[in-house]
Amino acid sequence: MSTDTIDLKTRLVADFHAREATINGEASTAFHQKKRAAIAVFDQLGFPTRKNEEWKYSNVKDLVSASYHFNAPSTLTAEDLASLNIPDQNANILYFVNGHYDADLSQIISTSDKIVISSLQQAYQKDPEMVNSYFSAVEGDSDAFTALNTAFAADGVFIHVPKGQVVEHPVILRFISDARQEHVGSQPRNIIAVGENAQVKFAEAFRTVGEQRSFTNVVTEIHMGQHAHVEYYKVQNESDQAYHVGTTEVIMLDNSHFYAATVTLNGKFVRNNLHIRINGEHCDAHMYGLYFPDGTQHVDNHTVADHLKPNSESNELYKGILRDKSKGVFNGKIFVRPDAQKTNAFQSCKNIVLSPEATMNTKPQLEIWADDVKCTHGTTTGQIDEEALFYMRSRGISRQEAMSLLMFAFCADVVSQIKIDSIREYLEGVISDKLTNK
Amino acid sequence: MLSINELRASIEGKEILKGINLEVKPGEVHAIMGPNGSGKSTLASVLAGREEYEVTAGSVAFNGVDLLELAAEERAAEGIFLAFQYPVEIPGVTTINFLKTAVNEIRKYKGENPLDAAQFLKMVREKAKLVRMNDSLLKRALNEGFSGGEKKRNEIFQMAVLEPQLAILDETDSGLDIDALRIVAEGVNSLRSPERSAIVVTHYQRLLDYIVPDYVHVLYKGRIVKSGTKELAMELEEKGYDWIKEEVEALG
Structure with a gap:
């Protein structure tokens, strides 16, 4: 574990305890007890490293x-x-x-x-x-x-x-x-x-x-x-x-x-x-x-x-x-x-x-x-x-445009599942921009 | 219109076309026949611009333009259309959206303004009627789940929409029953005009009963070994390809 990792973790745990000291009566509530238990868990686990199977491919360093x-x-x-x-x-x-x-x-x-x-x-x-x-x-x-x-x-x-x-x-x-x-x-x-x-x-x-x-x-x-x-x-x-x-x-x-x-x-x-x-x-x-x-x-x-x-x-x-x-x-x-x-x-x-x-x-x-x-x-x-x-190009569609169409269709399988219209249309717009800008 | 001169092409180092010469004038329909493996589909693919094939010698001029210098999409915009032997299924892209993109890309190439939605829809409906294409297929993903006949009809429908000067039909008859064959042929015939030409690649004479060619060429081992009129196709139907092979072998 790098010293940086220890730094952020140590800082966060210290922050928690500093804040806890200021909340007086709140500290005894069930709500706060959950938080106190949680910081203990965090303190014990620390930020995951790649040795953790769940984080094998994702490095938080x-x-x-x-x-x-x-x-x-x-x-x-x-x-x-x-x-x-x-x-x-x-x-x-x-x-x-x-x-x-x-x-x-x-x-x-x-x-x-x-x-x-x-x-x-x-x-x-x-x-x-x-x-x-x-x-x-x-x-x-x-x-x-x-x-x-x-x-x-x-x-x-x-x-x-x-x-x-x-x-x-x-x-x-x-x-x-x-x-x-x-x-x-x-x-x-x-x-x-x-x-x-x-x-x-x-x-x-x-x-x-x-x-x-x-x-x-x-x-x-x-x-x-x-x-x-x-x-x-x-x-x-x-x-x-x-x-x-x-x-x-x-x-x-x-x-x-x-x-x-x-x-x-x-x-x-x-x-x-x-x-x-x-x-x-x-x-x-x-x-x-x-x-x-x-x-x-x-x-x-x-x-x-x-x-x-x-x-x-x-x-x-x-x-x-x-x-x-x-x-x-x-x-x-x-x-x-x-x-x-x-x-x-x-x-x-x-x-x-x-x-x-x-x-x-x-x-x-x-x-x-x-x-x-x-x-x-x-x-x-x-x-x-x-x-x-090739099929699309043989109909006069440029390679770039054909790629965009195919990729947009690829995304559409997921995006079409979104049933809030404003969100779906927003995503279609962003995806379309991403496809045409490159 | 199309002038092929001593064209040679290979794939993965293997030469398939070994010096093709062919002249197609406006309004003509040429049939290319030949046994399996003779290079018929390769010729169609090379003309349409399939990149796996390497052209090693010869030239192809289309209305005076060096075709071999153009990308597949540029050839389409210049007026060449390939009806695929195996049309590709494209999930998520509707036939109508696909064609709208194609039409407007070609218009852009020619420096024309894109068609608006209303103009486009009107044109597409007329063409669909012409080739008896069911409207409901237009809204479905391109060729996805289409029957063999529907796919081939979709090819002809696309051809009707794009109005190419030179249509190349690559074994369009394969896998079609006689009714489907007739409908596809009717579609092709309805597009015939003094300005438009076609190259019909086929193994069997059957399709040529419906699309009557002006010329018939026999391709064998990468060369056109015999040319004639529609009677040649009849003869091939009757006698098969063996006599042609023998003739060629005899000549060495």
Whole structure:
């Protein structure tokens, strides 16, 4: 372990204890006890090294070599952010700048009988017990970054969809890092609790402003009741100096339906963990992913479909286009526990590597303890189909244009899954620009 | 229109075309026949600009332009169209979007303004009717899950939309039943005009009952060894290719 690694870790642990000394009565709450436990876990684990199997292909050395100003104040105004807007009059849009909720920039149009949307801080002040019942409830903090987030969780969103409510207006969370002056860090914590028979769509969209580094360590917990229906989209279009580690934990109960799409279009170093516990029968979980790195960018997706009960299905499709010297990592785990008979699990990861210097590491990982299950998985890594290119060129389409069409179509399999129109159209625009600029 | 002179081409070091000479004038339909492996498809591929083939000698002029200097897409824009023996399936790209891109890329090449959506749709509907192409296929991904007949019809439909001066049909009849064959041939015939020419590459005479050629050439071992009119095709149908082979071998 390098001394730099120790530095950031030591600094963070010291920060935690310094802050703890100032919160007086708060320190005895159940909420804070979770944080205290989490910092102990982080202290013990430290930042992962490549000796850790889960981090074999993703080296955080560069990430931890700098120091970051966490939750730094920002002077960004609505005007500054205008060019980053993804306008949508039919959506609830919440802005977080350097981890702070910004009520002035945000628009909440749904009524609170349909959906309760607030910042985590507001929610905690209002009803600490309820927030605590969901906070860090899905996952024990066995991962250093998640533990770090739990220890420092200050703000983020808290969404509660009451039983039976079908939320018409999606919720779009905009996380902006203002890195114009200095290296900044934020650790948003989002809690989404969706009641029985309730339905909601929401998206997390990450951007960086400025040329300095940003480090985002985000954790989202999604708790689903029986018959709940959730669509969750994560969109990363950050700067070339953006470091992002994110974990999304999902727990599903009987007859619930979950759709996720994770789209990474830009960022220096990205690690996404998507962990779905299918703790119910007759559930279906869908995971789609798309990554499109260039330069020396690094994008790592780790997913887990954990089948705990019988008769459920998981379905996964991740796709990547890698250019220049970029690196991609995909690790897809499927666990089928002894009770989870009649599980159907499908996984596919397809990649186009456009440069001899780009690399893609794929690792499907199936662990099956039940005997009556259907699981398939497959990965492909290749180049653009030359026969298809020639076919298009023979009709008068230039090589460049033919490549763009083929790659756009390749991406469309994932992007078309996104059912929030404004987000999908935004992504189509960015992808199209990326395809024509090179 | 097309003037092929002593054309030689090889793939992976193996010479396939060993000195082809062929003259195609406006309005003419030439059939290229020959046994399997004689170089028919290679000729079609070389004319369309497939890069795996290396042209080692000879020349090809198309309306006075040196065709061999042009990339595949430039040849298409100059008015050459290859109907594929095995049309490629392209998931995620609809036939209509594909063709719109093609039409506008060719217009750009010629210095013309792109067609707007309405103009394009109107034109495409007319052409679809002409070749009896089902509208619903246009919105589907290009050739994906199409039957053999639908794929070949789609080739002819694309040809109708792009209105090439020289169409090269590479074994368009292979894998088609007689009804599909008739529909494809009708499509080709409806596009015949005094300005447009075609090269029909085929193994069997069958297609030539429907697309009647002005000239028939027999390709064997990379050379045109016999040329004639449609009667030659009839003779080949009757007697097969062996007598041609024998004639060639006798000549040494």
